[in-house]
Amino acid sequence: MTWVEQAGAAEQSGDWDIAIALVSAHAECYSVDYHAHNNHLWHMDLLVGAGRLTELTDLARTDVHARRRLNRALRDRGQDAMLRKRAEGGDRDALYRLIRSLCEAGRTGKARETVEEIAPQDQHAQEILARYEASSNQSS
Numbered sequence: 001m002t003w004v005e006q007a008g009a010a011e012q013s014g015d016w017d018i019a020i021a022l023v024s025a026h027a028e029c030y031s032v033d034y035h036a037h038n039n040h041l042w043h044m045d046l047l048v049g050a051g052r053l054t055e056l057t058d059l060a061r062t063d064v065h066a067r068r069r070l071n072r073a074l075r076d077r078g079q080d081a082m083l084r085k086r087a088e089g090g091d092r093d094a095l096y097r098l099i100r101s102l103c104e105a106g107r108t109g110k111a112r113e114t115v116e117e118i119a120p121q122d123q124h125a126q127e128i129l130a131r132y133e134a135s136s137n138q139s140s
Contacts, residue, residue, distance in 0.1 A: 016050035
């Protein structure tokens with residue numbers, strides 16, 4: 001059995017320590033070897049599956065993939081307060097995910113307030129809001 005098969009089996013059975021150890025040994029962020037890069041992304045997914053958000057948070061300080069995966073996990077788990085904290089710290093990906101989360105929950109006013117408080121000049125944040133506001137006006 002190859003290490004990929006072993007890691008996949010460990011992931012399927014929830015043996016996160018083994019899966020993470022196997023995959024991380026073959027992972028490299030932005031590697032010219034696309035397999036190594038894909039393994040890096042798999043490693044980030046495994047950390048989420050294992051519930052190791054603290055470890056992912058540490059990696060997110062310097063790793064864009066870890067940062068994005070962490071923000072997605074926080075959004076998926078409904079942890080808007082954590083996304084807001086990250087957005088207030090300058091993480092624009094967290095801000096955009098927070099805006100989408102609030103708008104999709106029908107809290108567009110709260111999303112607008114959040115943008116005004118955190119990043120009123122952020123054009124992309126304004127565009128996200130405008131899209132949701134336009135779609136909610138069409139359905140009203």
